[in-house]
Amino acid sequence: MPKWFTPAVVICGLMFAVAPILIAEAPYESTMGLVQKIFYVHLPSAWMFLLAAITCGVASVRYLFRGNPRQDRIAWSAAELAVLFGAITLVTGPLWARKAWGTWWQWDVRLTSSLMGWMVAVAYLLLRKYGGPGSDKLAAGLALFGMANVPFVYISVNYWRTIHPTTNVVPTLPTSFGVPLWFSAVTFLLLFVLLLRMRIRLEEQRTRLDALYLAMDEHR
Amino acid sequence: MTPPEAEFDELTAEDVSRHFGRRRALSRVSFRADRGAILGLLGPNGAGKSTMLALLGTLLRPSSGRILYGKFDASHHGASLRASIGVLGHDLFLYPELTARENLEFFAGLYGLRDRRGAAAAALEHARLSDRADDAVSSFSRGMRQRLGLERALIHRPRLLLLDEPFTGLDDASAAALGRRLGTLRDQGTIIILATHDLDLAEPLLNRAIFLRDGRVVDAVERPEALRAVYREVMSRTTAVSGFAGSPRSGEAGSRTDEP
């Protein structure tokens, strides 16, 4: 692991310890009260989910057309993180919605699009796990298609919703809510980077192990 | 447009290796095949013969090493090389629902031949199947399918012909006929590479051979007379160690006796 890793873990741990304090002291949002605080976890998770998805997509394209194995490792690791952060987003979202407006799921365009993106990430992992040899390239193709699909999903879900007579109960998310939000965001970002690095390292080890098996075979 | 056919007179494999994840299928295989000679790829099942043929047919890329067709490297000249290569796989590559003629005409078109009908008719002649031209391939015997499959592989007059276990399921007469056809092709200058584990049927045809075992070249034979003796030795060595082959521990067991 690179030199910065351990100090970064320490910093990240500290930030996670401090974060709840900052969140608790943040001003209450006028209509929703305490529950609104979950938003400090929900929004950064959503951002990390997006970041993971983009990382996976870009690495997949590079792997598919250049064949650099490092890109493949990055893509796989990013896909796992997309599933992780996506799951956090998809759980915290409805929790917030339930307490705030009384329903678990409202087909909100962003949540629904995230759900579809998350399904693609899960499909990616299933393909890698059960696809057997050669599934690295195929998964890269899936990631590429998933990425290309994003605008279509967003537009179609958005207009699909407006036809329903339900009113739009999810308010526009506040884009700036001061220090607690940015602090949470940075904490999550640091966590993302650490997890990504660790996971990539795991893949590197696996590749090295494969090479060792092959070399051992050679000298039999 | 059909890519122009690549022209080459010999085929060289240089240090070719191929692995699938942790499993090494081929390890540093090198050999040369020339025009007007039939090269045999011999070895027991699982030796890597089919993988080698897939590599030679440009279906797979080597994990390391390279394959040269004359001066052409497979990784840069895929399509034009494929126009010069004919493959007869174990499964014969025929559509059972189509008739013999339809199969031939389809592949003739796929290989960019101008006169599909003519080429198909000529191929049917060679296969001695003109009277069954309009019957579905599913109604053919193995020998008939074999003949048709071979003509399908040859329809674009390839420079290189790759055959994977072509004698499987053939009776003596069909096998002899196949042998004669291959001999004629060899004399016409086609590079022929034939993979098989059965030496009896292939022996009269081969000019040279390399022996594969567990993905490695364990022996090579330049003179046809020496074939039988080397084959017997390689195969007997194979059966002696076949119990150990394939498990990681066997590496240790083997190397303990082999280490200097």
Next chain:
Amino acid sequence: MFARIVWLVLRKDFTVEVRSLEIAYTTLFFAISCVLVFAFALVQEGRAPEGGAAGILWIAIAFAGTLALGRTFERERQSETLRALLLAPAARPAVYLGKLLGIVALLLAAEILLVPLVTLLFQAPLLEHPAWLAVILVAGTIGFAAVGTLFAAMLVRVRSRDVLLPVLLYPITVPVIIAGVRATAALLEPQPDAGIIRFWLALLACFDVVFVTLALWTFEPLMTD
């Protein structure tokens, strides 16, 4: 030359299919069973749920399409003929396009039977505006089949291909389903709103162009090992 290969592959697929009609019959029958299951599940007191017909039609198309895709490539796998196609010097994107057109034709044939069936069972006036409906069905089918043909070809060598195909395909084709259903549902209104239908058709057209292009572009790298 490219067009010739596309035509050759398409014609070959058509001929092979016509000889046995296996995929045609089974896919059709499956689609019909699908619709019937929906009828039993959803029809209450002789009436279908509001606007359910459009959804049922497209679900049947999606399920039947997945089945047809799986069977088509299974057939190629059995005679190892996909290998033969890849061994030929023919441009691989041309092979993909030939296969795509064959699948689209098969699905359209199924839809020709499904539409009257759904109209009948769910009292939905699907045939009021046949031209619009045809355009919607064609646009949606192309989009679904474009992604499906690529994924099915990709998965031919993979072990769990039967279950992985829908797992991969459905999330990616969600926009097609949404657009197809919404456009069809709009068509079923007593006064169809042309603006809405045009919007969804435009979305489908964009999807088709983008994904067919992507598939043509990635077919070669995905099929070589």
